[in-house]
Amino acid sequence: MAQRNEAELANQEDDREIAAMIEDALQDPKIQVKVQRRYPCLRILLEGDCIPEQATAISLIRQTLEYKQPNGITQIEIYARHLGATQLAWRKTLTLPALDSLAAETFQVEGPSPRTDACSVVAPLPERSRRLSPKKISSAGWGALGTGLILAILLITISPLKLLFAGFLVMVHEVGHAVTHWLFGRPALPTVNLLYGGGITLVFEQSLVVIGLIYLGFAVLAYGCRFHPKLLGGVAGLAILYTFCLRTSINTMLSTFMGHGMELVAIALCLYFSASGYLCRIAGDRSIYAMLGFFTWFYDLQFSWKLIHDEDFRAFYEGGIGGVLDNDFVILATEYFYTDLAAITQWFLIACLLAPVVPFLVLRYESWFQRAVNLLLKQEP
Template sequence: MKESELQRLAEQGNGRAIAEVLKPIFRTQQIHVITKIEGVNLLKIQLESSVTPDRAIAEEILAPWQQIWQTNLTKTVIVEGWQFGETEASWQWTIVKGLLSQSAIKQSPDSFAAITSPKKAEFDNQQISQKLKKSFAQYLWQTNVSPLNNALMIKLVVLDQRDRREYCDIVRQTLQNLDIKEFTKIHLHVYQRKQQKYLLKTSFALNQPLPNITLTKSYSTRSLPTASQSAMLIGCILGVVLFLFPLSRFVLNAFLTLVHEIGHAIASWIFGIPAIPSFDFIFGGGVTIGLSSRPVTLLIFAIYGGLAYLAFLYCRNRLTLIFCAAIALIYGLFLITNWDQLSIISMGHIAEILVSFLCLYFACGKYFCYVGGEQTIYAMLGSFSFLENCSFFWNLIFNASFKAVYYQGKGGVLDNDLVRLSQVIAPLSLENIAALLLLISLMMPALAFLTFRYESRWIPTFYRMCQRSPQ
């Protein structure tokens, strides 16, 4: 379809044409545009982004369209701001109320000429982003720079809280050093990672004193929003229900079996033994098939080569170098002392425990949740894994018949993991090992929540470790 025809249809209220015209305009703001027609007289324009789209920016961009649609349309047009993964709009704006009659419509074929997209900057956005990342190297998570008429919109997502005025000083100094003459005003929005509320929202001119900045509350710790609390409660209830019914418990145990065997396989490959995880359709459960009885020297060299390459890439990052050296030392000790076999045997149950932690942590932070319901699924899997692990270790300690069956192994030939561990670790019996793993399993829900709540304490360190040249 020709561009002129697309523009004409957009003026007349065609939803698909409106979406096609607005997409390139909002793309500079990293906002996705979707249009929905509900009934005869209602058109919804949904603006979606990884963070809640800024309503002020949307109103400024859509202001020329509002003038045209108020003249040309009788239908109601509503603009909504959505964050990816949310089930409800964060804000709603009725751009056209649909009160005009057909007789009041005034056709204006040339009206589209009044529409101008945001000013295209005669500079490299990437250059400014890189300069800001360097200036904020210690605590910047993400940056987005977009031109908006004669101003620059700068969004910073930070890891921890600093003096809010410091953000403005650093941004202004960075931009003044770049000598940008096309823009005279800066719109600065500062968010803390995974928080929808602003730490700072202000505008200032590049060559004028900074305004009095109204500070918002700092978030040194995170708390669960009401929506997340509801989703996790539903997920945990589902996990308990699925655990109590034998059929659903049998089905979800297949998930834990797969996790268990993948844990064995990963540990085997790390220590130089190729292995394939699989289900055991004869005796039940799973089995990891080792393709070699001894470590393959080539794989050991590959592991050390990878650590050496990582150390080379991060040679200016002292913290990462120390981490790589510690991993190399521990890895060598495990190979020399034969603890590699101990790690391979124990990694099955450790993987199951880690899955309960990760699922609950992802549910708390709503991580990797792109459609509605995924947060509830994470909570369900985390709670089910937690209950299944605790039940298994509890029965090994206090249920004599369960323990007798476990001692029989697979077909009376292959010993189960914890039996093999008790044979390797002489001072600890099967009951002692099960009690230790039970204690670790009981700690996972609290540990997942505390990891989520105090992210601002550990994420900056992790972020600095990922920087090749931290300042």
């Protein structure tokens, strides 16, 4: 009995050492690694708000176990689960000979699986039964979103604070114009309009050098995707679409719209980072992202509503910047869509209402998008 207890203690110590080595290999302190030994099986659970990509995790674990291979283990089960989730994000079972080659893996299942007390050889499940589990927002994510929402309401209702944080929108708006102009070969510089307030983007003549560099970028992407036919087809389609926009007035229309368009992008990205925790170094980052996302959302909703229903505000907007430069929606309505200002604003209002929905859907079905990307990156024989 004493020898058995000593052996169990040794195995537990060994398992803790393996877990620590795997955590070091993953290089993500937010991922918890738990190792459990059930002869002849070694179970490894990866758990966290953001779990590692399946192929990467398996490769790192494989390298770790090659360095320290447990005695008496013939099979390894790897589980990945989002923190607080009731279902697995993915599961992989390997036999030890398969550690030298992923192609020799005997069994792969994605999705939830029943608990077993011993490892046994299980046939692959039919395709219909392979399911990916939707990702849920953690309690920390909901807390950050709630805090950011309250702060955004305060900012939008207190005039001095609203004026102060409107600078964030000016920056986002003008960067949207500038980036789009650069993408279509027109060097641009976002600046602050010191005379009339707000911002203005200085745009220069279209440069063949800039356009040539963009097409060179497409060529480099195509070369990098030469072993991935699906991805190569996507790059080719994107290059054709870019050429079509470049040869028509669509490129100037996009450059005009993407001031407000970048505000929609900022709403989606800020709320996504807050809900997911990505790009967050400290705990307060998530609340700040949520505050900026909700503030931009409230500001654009208020702007759209006033432009549709407030005649004085609409007349002021139609007057342009200093009576010389037309505002973006006026240009879109008169030069591209040949409609009234209210129609353009209504479409923008609808886009504003939908903007917060997009990040939550992307986060919820993140595993589906990851699988789609993996399929695109799959190298054809």
